[in-house]
Amino acid sequence: xxxxxxxxxxxxxxxxxxxxxxxxxxxxxxxxxxxxxxxxxxxxxxxxxxxxxxxxxxxxxxxxxxxxxxxxxxxxxxxxxxxxxxxxxxxxxxxxxxxxxxxxxxxxxxxxxxxxxxxxxxxxxxxxxxxxxxxxxxxxxxxxxxxxxxxxxxxxxxxxxxxxxxxxxxxxxxxxxxxx
Amino acid sequence: xxxxxxxxxxxxxxxxxxxxxxxxxxxxxxxxxxxxxxxxxxxxxxxxxxxxxxxxxxxxxxxxxxxxxxxxxxxxxxxxxxxxxxxxxxxxxxxxxxxxx
Numbered sequence: 001x002x003x004x005x006x007x008x009x010x011x012x013x014x015x016x017x018x019x020x021x022x023x024x025x026x027x028x029x030x031x032x033x034x035x036x037x038x039x040x041x042x043x044x045x046x047x048x049x050x051x052x053x054x055x056x057x058x059x060x061x062x063x064x065x066x067x068x069x070x071x072x073x074x075x076x077x078x079x080x081x082x083x084x085x086x087x088x089x090x091x092x093x094x095x096x097x098x099x100x101x102x103x104x105x106x107x108x109x110x111x112x113x114x115x116x117x118x119x120x121x122x123x124x125x126x127x128x129x130x131x132x133x134x135x136x137x138x139x140x141x142x143x144x145x146x147x148x149x150x151x152x153x154x155x156x157x158x159x160x161x162x163x164x165x166x167x168x169x170x171x172x173x174x175x176x177x178x179x180x
Numbered sequence: 181x182x183x184x185x186x187x188x189x190x191x192x193x194x195x196x197x198x199x200x201x202x203x204x205x206x207x208x209x210x211x212x213x214x215x216x217x218x219x220x221x222x223x224x225x226x227x228x229x230x231x232x233x234x235x236x237x238x239x240x241x242x243x244x245x246x247x248x249x250x251x252x253x254x255x256x257x258x259x260x261x262x263x264x265x266x267x268x269x270x271x272x273x274x275x276x277x278x279x280x281x
Binding site for chain 1: 188191192197200208215224228238254255263
C-alpha cells in the first residue's frame, strides 16, 4: 500500500517538473526542475527494487551531470533572447503532423509494453542484496561491454579536452594571450 | 500490493513525450540538451520497470550502461556547445546554420 501512495505522490511531481521545464525562459530554472525530476526517478528506482541505480541516479545524474550543466549555463551567461519564431518555411505545420505521428507511435509502444506486463511478475532475487546481484551480472555476463565502456569514457574525456581548447593554435600561444 | 509495472511504462511514455516536445520546440541548445537527458531518463525507467517485471537484473545493468553513455555524451555535447559559443556568442540552434550544405 505504501508503494502505491509513494507512486501517486511522486508521479505528478515528476511529470509536473518535466512539463514546467519546457516553459522556463531561464535555463537555470529549467536545470533545477530537471534535477527535481531526476530525484523523483530515483524514488521510482527504489520502488522497482533497483536500489543501486537509485544511488547512481542521484550521484551521477542529479549530482555530476546537472552540476556540469549548471556550470556551463553560468559560464556562458543566461541567454533570454530565445525566440519561438521559426526560420524554416513550413517547419511548424510539418512538425505538428510528424509530432502527432510520434505521439501515436509512443502510445502504441506503451500499449504493447502494457500488454507484456499482464504476464505474471517474478521477483528479482534479493537474498544477497541488489548491489551484489547487479555486480554479479555486470562482472560475469557483461564484462566485455563494461571494458568497452572504459574506452568510451577515455575517448569522451580526451574529446572534451580537445574541444574545450581555445583554438587550433599551439598551447604556448594561448598562454601568452591569456597573460597579456 | 505492488504498483503495476504498466503504470511505470505509461509514466515513462509521458516523460519521453515531454522530452521530445522539448527537443522540437525549444531553441536554446542547453535546454534542448536537458530535454534529451529527460528522454534518456524515461528510457532508463522503462528498462528498470521491465527488469522488475522479468525478475532479472539484466535490465538494471543495461540502464547502468545507458547512464555511463549519457555521462560521456553530456561531456562531449557541452564541450561542443561551449566551443560554438566561443565563436558565435550564442547558444541558439537557429544560429548554427553554418553546418548546412
